[in-house]
Amino acid sequence: MKNADLQKRKEVAIARGQGNMAPLYVDRAVNAEIWDVEGKRHIDFGAGIAVVNTGHNHPKVKAAVQEQLERFTHTCVMVSPYESAVALAEKLNAAAPGNTPKKSIFVTTGAEAVENCVKIARAYTGRPGIIAFNGGFHGRTNMTMGLTGKVNPYKIGFGPFPSDIFHVPYPNDYLGITEEQALADLQMRFTCDIEPSRVAAIIIEPVQGEGGFYMASASFLQKLRALCDEHGILLILDEIQAGFARTGTMFCHEQAGIEADLMTAAKGIAGGFPIAAVVGKADIMDAPIPGGLGGTYGGSPVGCAAGLAVFDVIEEEKLCDRAVEVGAHFVKHLTDMQQEYPSIIGEVRNAGAMIAVEFVHDGDVNKPYPELAKQLSAKAAENGLVLLSCGIRGNVIRFLPALTIEMDIIDEGMEIFKRCFKELV
Template sequence: MNKTLQERKEIAFARGQANAAAVYVDRAQGSEVWDIEGKRYVDFGAGIAVLNTGHNHPKVKAAVQAQLEKFSHTCFVLTPYEGAVSLVEKLNAMAPGNTPKKSILVTTGAEAVENCVKIARAYTGRPGIIAFNGSFHGRTNMTMGLTGKVNPYKVGFGPFPNDIFHVAYPNAYHGISVEQSIEELKARFVCDIEASRVAAIIVEPVQGEGGFYRAPVEFLQALREICDQHGILLIVDEIQTGYGRTGKMFCHEYAGIEADLMTSAKGIAGGFPLAAVVGKADIMDAPIPGGLGGTYAGSPIACAAGLAVLDAIEEEQLCNRALKVGETFMEHLTALKAEYPDLVGDVRNLGSMIAMELVKDGDVNKPNPELTKALSAKAIESGLILLSCGVRGNVIRFLPALTIEIDLIDEGMAILKRSLKSLL
């Protein structure tokens, strides 16, 4: 039946909206998924970091059912509702830093990034935005322009907006130091756009699609200083790193900095479409009334789910749980690296944002995207949902639910090891 549905899908859907695996889901619970043929899978992807609380968390399910009994939609910018206000109050209180905060709710991560650019330009009166090589910020025209990875996100879609510039992201494994990245940023102010015309710098504290590389603490602190020096806003993209994923509610807490604007999405609502921009109140108030919004922005059902997610994170201590999950994965991956040093070039994590980089001959300069692709396919065939990423296409990323049971991690890693061995 999976095969039949995939054939129908390929006829009905544009090829650009591809799917990684021909696995059509029937039901899911926690960190397990069953397809329409009854086959069970251990889920190490969590809907690409969306289901931090797992599939069908009881609190989320109950909150959504209760809201659906009341109403499903009115449009918040027309006739608002308490659930959205309560959620935004909590977001403002949680955001790192002591400056008073305000927020907006939207529908997707890309929409949140787009609105950050709008807000930054409205506040500063400047056009320029600086992003980083290897970054991913979305698939809209503006966010594609910001994204620092061409294939497949930007192929054939240009031209992109003007006044966007990219800088090398620090990456010790690939020999790019913090100092090199900062010097390249400063060179942009000399060669491409003067600092006085830059509205914002946008950065992921851990790159997602780029390969799960962490921005060093001193790098984020240096960006904060440069932004303060030149009147530039610092946008921290926490779409994939937020909501407990890295062991903190928001990843840039590790650096002890305060963002001017922060995006949040993915894990925010347990699988329901919701995203947010949280920022310093005076900056957030720069656009005029009506300048921000959207028909489905802050869906009442998604807001109900979002409030339930926050309850679950607090009651189940999921930030601490993310650290434990990450440690368990790293025990397995470190052993795998020791067993296959010529293939596993690096393993790394920050909480439950975990990666394994595959190479040839143990050489960082010889990426192995072929093995990465084959391993992802073999794992899914064997009952394990895996994701890949990386500018070079050679990184396996692990994004388990923060609620995943340890025995399911062990089961999934056993499948991974068997799958790798079978390909050699």
């Protein structure tokens, strides 16, 4: 079987909108390595977009899923529930930052989690408005596309989007957007677009995923928390990509010392099995009436079993600490490259094992270099390295390795990265 043959079949069978980064068809994977159908080995610096934080096929996750498969695969948690769903909700409630009592619901995807946050926020406050940030990514449903602050490729041809959604700048020192400017623009929305008494919630990613791994400072998140408290607005933290030890704490906003009213969780929650959640303050979570929240596959018993195992692995293997070590190892490689190529590598940044390098022309932040990011992703794939590009300007390579990746595998992958980079520049 050949990758190229499968790609041809895929292009006939699957709509082009569900594209793929490279014609790499996976046969098997272990930890941070993938073998394709032709037997070629690839180093994985993407982890399925921050999903397999515990690595591909972690033995403990695999064993938990196999045990669950022997029992049952589905009953619907809203019809005939099971202990594993209760146990996973208890784990999430305990892990969510802050001392306020928490409750959770389970859904299937990150977009569903965001959409349910909006429903819960509106039910609790009786208000319609939602404020999101430029460059944010929250999903591909109609509501979450409306919240997403990046047009290409997510919103092209899909409008109109829901009303009462407003966008403000995300603070970004590298692009010259200060915290003060972002907060001033937010106040301007209250003046020009919607009075704060009609705003149900503000949603923010502590680290923007698709937007380019730009990071909100602790001080900005604290100021946002205070502003929400002042106006009775709920604060939603989208932790879909940043959660589950990825940034060095279980959830990223813990580092700012704030408590979200509602939080989304998905991706890394279950080591590759499809499950997502909303976690929030108990009184807020209880605002919708019984039956107002849910879904057929939400809280899959297989996903719950995997999620409980992931919690165990994060604790037993100290993956929060490991994320910091992994991030530092990548940053050393990238800052060495930046010193050699300061006119091309504009910035290296990371929050734990969310690592990014931004490409520019002539060292100028205002001259993005998206062609290099695109070419480098493709060339790396040809040379046995899985890379992901991102960024509101398309000029960022993001590194999302498994937190269990071996340091020598990082070194090997970075040598491929450097070689491909040098061939292109």
